[in-house]
Amino acid sequence: MEENFDIAVVGGGPAGLSAACSAAKSGAKVILLEKDEAIAHNIRTSGVTWVDAMDRLGIPSRYYNPINNFRFVSPANDIVISGSTPKSCVLDVRGMYQHLAFLAAEAGAEIMVRSNVINVIKDGDRIAGVKASTPKGDLTLRATLVIDASGFSSSVGRKAGLAGEWKRYGVGAEYECYCDSVDSTTWVLMVGKQYSDAGYAWVFPLSKNRVRIGVGIGRPDSDADPLEKLHLLLEKRPKPLDSLGKIQPVELHYGSIPNEGSRQTSIADGLMMVGDSAGQSNPLVLEGIRYAIEFGRLAGEVGAKSISQGSSKESLAEYERTWKSKVESRIASALRVQSRWIGLSDEQWDKEIEILRDMTVDEFLDFIKADFTAGKMMKLALHHPKIAARQLFNMIIKG
Ligand SMILES: Cc1cc2nc3c(=O)[nH]c(=O)nc-3n(C[C@H](O)[C@H](O)[C@H](O)COP(=O)(O)OP(=O)(O)OC[C@H]3O[C@@H](n4cnc5c(N)ncnc54)[C@H](O)[C@@H]3O)c2cc1C
DSSP: OEEEEEEEEEOOSHHHHHHHHHHHHTTOOEEEEOSSSSTTSSOOOOOEEEHHHHHHTTOOGGGEEEEOEEEEEETTEEEEEOOSSOOEEEEOHHHHHHHHHHHHHHHTOEEESSOEEEEEEEETTEEEEEEEEETTEEEEEEEEEEEEOOGGGOHHHHHTTSOOOOSSEEEEEEEEEEESOOOTTEEEEEOSTTTOTTEEEEEEESSSSEEEEEEEEEETTOOOOHHHHHHHHHHHOOTTGGGSOSEEEEEEEEEEEEOSOOOSOOEETTEEEOGGGGTOSBTTTTBOHHHHHHHHHHHHHHHHHHGGGTTOHHHHHHHHHHHHHHHHHHHHHHHHHHHHHHTOOHHHHHHHTHHHHTOOHHHHHHHHTTOOOHHHHHHHHHHOOOHHHHHHHHHHHHO
């Protein structure tokens, strides 16, 4: 069966749902295809983000647990940065993604679940649609524009020859658990070899009895299995897991995230890439949900406008220019900090987290969010003349 659309969006994560919504709002005829049987059926994220970003993006506060305090645990060190108001949060990922799906549906986008895009259609060099295996059978969907929002797999961009496989990436395993008691206002990052060979582990609370506990590991730096490491942690229960009482997993989350900076090119004739597919994530704490929503909306708007010009690469250029000017250099700076972090020994980590001890909450948040403007980093270095802080500053600013 063959059908025609202005825009076919591949992937029903935050990038695809946001793109489908804004494109439909701008008047385009849109279909979104998601390979899983429900939106947010398989969760591949821990869902930590920032309250100001969620406010700006219009995400209602019922979809997150607010976080005031940030704790770092290394083998022989333990610091807490405390805030009087919540500036971070842990998302109810399933609830929030389904909210985005309802917004897209309300705007007029068609959504098909259990619909796996298996190939692209080409007219010469331009992308002209996709082939998908769906509950209605195999479909040929012709579209003026295809938006690849397939996440880590970049499945359309790769089939179209615009993108290659990621060489550096993080892989994470996480249980969402019942626990007897956790401080619901504090998230914890744990660093050092017992937590992760090349990365970190985390405790992200959703309420005083619900918590996500996970391990992330960088490839190719380590080939350790994050799920095995997580099982070991739950068995041995080093700090801070020792204080949670009974821990009972109720859900397993597993996923990968690109960790080598953004794609050089995210557009071609008839094709846009957005979200993880385009490498739009902050490599410091491997977070990309806010970028996926923001740049998904941008892709949908620019994409809808481009239809009258056949969605040529030139008509999509505004999208690439805008997202690159907002995040490309921040992502590159964050990568430099991250490549320092990935090689640290346990003893070096004990010293490294001392850098954070004297930071105010806002300084810390600018840093961890990769909000590295030259002015902010200059202030940080002046306020914190410790050698390590200055080294970090030199690395971020000077490269
Ligand atoms: C372990 C881990 C922890 C993370 N923690 C955080 C965090 O705390 N905070 C944060 O902000 N970010 C976090 N991230 C990153 C965050 O998950 C991503 O940046 C974000 O999900 C990107 O959104 P997306 O829509 O681009 O991709 P995704 O959310 O991956 O969505 C892609 C969708 O496309 C679908 N799909 C793929 N291929 C096809 C196909 N061929 N046909 C149809 N559908 C297809 C998939 O099923 C999926 O639903 C984490 C990632 C990992 C791996």
